[in-house]
Amino acid sequence: MEEREMTMQQALNLALDQALAKDESVFLIGEDITDEAGGGIVGVTAGLSTKYGVDRVLDTPISEAAIVGAAIGAALDGRRPVAEIMIMDFIGIAIDQIANHAAKMRFMTAGRTTSPITVRVAALSGMGTGATHSQSLEHWFMGMPGLKVVVPSSPADAKGLLTTAIFDDDPVVFVETARLLGTRGMVPVDDYAIPFGQANVVRPGTDVTIVTYGRGVPESVTAADELDAEGISVEIIDLRTLVPMDTETVFESVRRTRRAVAVTYSVRFGGPSAEIAATINEHCFGDLAAPVARVGAQFTPIPSASVLEAAHFPDPQRIADAVRRTVGAPATLGS
Amino acid sequence: MAVTTTTRAVPSAEQQRRMYELMTIMKLTDDRLAKGISSGEFLAIYWPHRGQEAIAAALGVVLRPSDHLVTNYRGLHDHIGKGVPVAAIMAELLGKVTAPGMGKGGTLHLSSPEVGSMLSTGIVGAGIPVGVGLALSAKQQGLDRVTATTFGDGATNTGSFHESLNLAAVLNVPVVFVCQNNLYGEKTPVDHAMKVATVAERAAAYGMPGVRVDGNDPDALFAVLSESVDRARSGGGPTLVECMTFRFRGHSFGDNMKYIPPEQLAAAQVKDPVPTYRQRLLDEGVCTDDELVDIETAATAIIDQAVKEAMAAPAPSPDHLRDHVYADDRGMPA
Numbered sequence: 001m002e003e004r005e006m007t008m009q010q011a012l013n014l015a016l017d018q019a020l021a022k023d024e025s026v027f028l029i030g031e032d033i034t035d036e037a038g039g040g041i042v043g044v045t046a047g048l049s050t051k052y053g054v055d056r057v058l059d060t061p062i063s064e065a066a067i068v069g070a071a072i073g074a075a076l077d078g079r080r081p082v083a084e085i086m087i088m089d090f091i092g093i094a095i096d097q098i099a100n101h102a103a104k105m106r107f108m109t110a111g112r113t114t115s116p117i118t119v120r121v122a123a124l125s126g127m128g129t130g131a132t133h134s135q136s137l138e139h140w141f142m143g144m145p146g147l148k149v150v151v152p153s154s155p156a157d158a159k160g161l162l163t164t165a166i167f168d169d170d171p172v173v174f175v176e177t178a179r180l181l182g183t184r185g186m187v188p189v190d191d192y193a194i195p196f197g198q199a200n201v202v203r204p205g206t207d208v209t210i211v212t213y214g215r216g217v218p219e220s221v222t223a224a225d226e227l228d229a230e231g232i233s234v235e236i237i238d239l240r241t242l243v244p245m246d247t248e249t250v251f252e253s254v255r256r257t258r259r260a261v262a263v264t265y266s267v268r269f270g271g272p273s274a275e276i277a278a279t280i281n282e283h284c285f286g287d288l289a290a291p292v293a294r295v296g297a298q299f300t301p302i303p304s305a306s307v308l309e310a311a312h313f314p315d316p317q318r319i320a321d322a323v324r325r326t327v328g329a330p331a332t333l334g335s
Numbered sequence: 336m337a338v339t340t341t342t343r344a345v346p347s348a349e350q351q352r353r354m355y356e357l358m359t360i361m362k363l364t365d366d367r368l369a370k371g372i373s374s375g376e377f378l379a380i381y382w383p384h385r386g387q388e389a390i391a392a393a394l395g396v397v398l399r400p401s402d403h404l405v406t407n408y409r410g411l412h413d414h415i416g417k418g419v420p421v422a423a424i425m426a427e428l429l430g431k432v433t434a435p436g437m438g439k440g441g442t443l444h445l446s447s448p449e450v451g452s453m454l455s456t457g458i459v460g461a462g463i464p465v466g467v468g469l470a471l472s473a474k475q476q477g478l479d480r481v482t483a484t485t486f487g488d489g490a491t492n493t494g495s496f497h498e499s500l501n502l503a504a505v506l507n508v509p510v511v512f513v514c515q516n517n518l519y520g521e522k523t524p525v526d527h528a529m530k531v532a533t534v535a536e537r538a539a540a541y542g543m544p545g546v547r548v549d550g551n552d553p554d555a556l557f558a559v560l561s562e563s564v565d566r567a568r569s570g571g572g573p574t575l576v577e578c579m580t581f582r583f584r585g586h587s588f589g590d591n592m593k594y595i596p597p598e599q600l601a602a603a604q605v606k607d608p609v610p611t612y613r614q615r616l617l618d619e620g621v622c623t624d625d626e627l628v629d630i631e632t633a634a635t636a637i638i639d640q641a642v643k644e645a646m647a648a649p650a651p652s653p654d655h656l657r658d659h660v661y662a663d664d665r666g667m668p669a
Contacts, residue, residue, distance in 0.1 A: 101454075114662070
């Protein structure tokens with residue numbers, strides 16, 4: 001398959017473009033997503049309204065509940081809507097539609113009605129946007145049976161996973177990490193899809209397994225490079241999808257390395273790392289040489305000042321220290 | 336926005352007869368549920384529609400089978416109007432595997448897309464944006480299908496209502512918003528919940544027509560709903576219709592209704608749409624008493640049979656709890 005180097009933003013745009021071209025029932029709905037309105041705040045939908053028309057790339061008023069509700073209604077009728085919630089924090093306005101309708105519709109009607117929507121959301125950080133414009137809330141959606149939750153970490157994964165999301169028969173919350181949108185990588189140019197529930201071993205290793213996704217992947221790679229120089233070999237697993245979660249790949253790795261660190265950019269307490277650690281403990285307890293460690297955002301709202309925001313989120317230093325503690329090496333941060 | 340009606344739609348004798356038939360089935364279904372639960376014959380929870388039958392009957396006659404309906408927890412009458420069999424409703428309420436939701440949905444969440452009853456929501460106001468989406472889908476596909484979304488007066492104070500009416504107007508989609516104003520949002524009187532005098536005038540804020548109509552008069556409802564549905568179908572966009580009515584059995588069955596002044600309830604019961612319409616059909620010579628008795632006898636038989644079937648039907652098996660969560664349960668969390 002032909003590949004081309006592009007950014008994650010371009011890869012997402014290409015996935016949307018190809019889905020719109022392939023299937024008449026696909027349409028995009030959201031705020032400021034047409035070219036007239038700038039093609040989305042981070043340009044993911046740029047060019048698409050010009051190419052496919054404003055009947056298939058619809059700008060809406062600032063009405064998140066109506067955006068997602070309307071997407072659900074259209075999906076009920078067999079369409080494949082892709083709704084954009086400009087920034088993930090705004091999802092609160094639409095949470096009833098996602099939690100009480102999209103997620104449960106198939107179940108409540110014993111499969112008579114379904115809501116195969118994709119809700120794209122952007123998770124910002126590092127821009128001083130503070131507590132209501134910087135959150136990673138994927139754990140909210142992990143607690144809603146019926147939803148699938150996807151967080152890509154690379155351009156190729158972004159394209160393949162978004163394609164799967166759009167054509168999946170269940171509702172999907174698709175998290176686009178804003179600071180990864182400029183990441184470059186080789187991406188298959190033709191239509192291709194990555195199945196959900198297949199984790200990716202980003203880096204093989206032998207001493208410890210880092211289980212992560214999204215922004216946690218590149219940050220863990222940075223940490224692993226540092227640890228490699230100290231003689232600690234780190235395996236990094238990118239879950240890609242939190243629901244469904246490919247626990248088999250995780251267990252296979254942890255049984256080999258006997259040590260695990262879960263890394264997420266959402267809160268540590270009550271966040272995805274809790275589920276990851278719990279499931280490893282349940283299934284691999286006898287193989288573990290150390291307790292499963294967790295690295296996550298601190299249990300505070302997200303501050304605006306850069307020095308405070310840096311203290312809130314994990315970073316390669318903290319990830320590396322968690323690994324050092326897990327393998328019994330001295331930590332550098334002293335905590 | 337002022338609405339001028341040039342030609343007022345008048346129901347044919349057959350449509351009037353059908354509206355009475357639907358109202359009778361709706362009323363007797365509610366009566367049968369009340370009796371069955373009160374006597375301990377069966378256990379169920381429901382939100383009575385008794386008193387609001389005319390709205391659902393008129394809507395049922397005005398909408399085409401291919402049109403879509405979105406309703407809510409107080410929507411059993413709406414489902415009956417759209418063509419959902421009483422047997423399906425009874426099975427759903429009694430939690431039987433023979434129900435459309437196989438015991439998973441329940442009263443609040445009954446849906447029957449086979450007859451266009453697309454969604455019933457348990458969340459006040461939350462069906463309104465979904466109705467906009469169904470209408471958007473019809474418009475995108477060039478279908479001449481209309482979506483009617485019904486909700487109570489309480490729903491008109493939710494953010495979903497305002498977001499959705501605005502979006503529907505901006506997108507100019509074929510939807511009719513049908514407010515069944517029964518004067519109470521759960522236990523709070525409507526005039527404690529909004530400062531404007533009518534729900535209908537809220538339409539002006541979205542640039543769409545708003546009409547208030549006697550929600551106990553099937554013929555008046557037929558006229559207003561026909562006009563609104565025709566407007567939507569011909570590309571004229573959404574309408575907000577406020578149908579003035581009352582609920583005789585309170586919020587949910589068993590409600591002691593202490594918050595309703597007895598004289599208000601008594602006055603509303605005088606205007607009970609079912610016997611009132613029966614008398615009109617007799618007075619106008621549309622039906623004979625024998626014909627109306629036949630309708631009532633047949634309705635009773637349908638409902639009794641539905642209860643009998645539902646009570647005899649098996650409960651769902653716990654083995655199927657995890658079915659229908661996803662299209663494919665590979666990787667589904669435990």
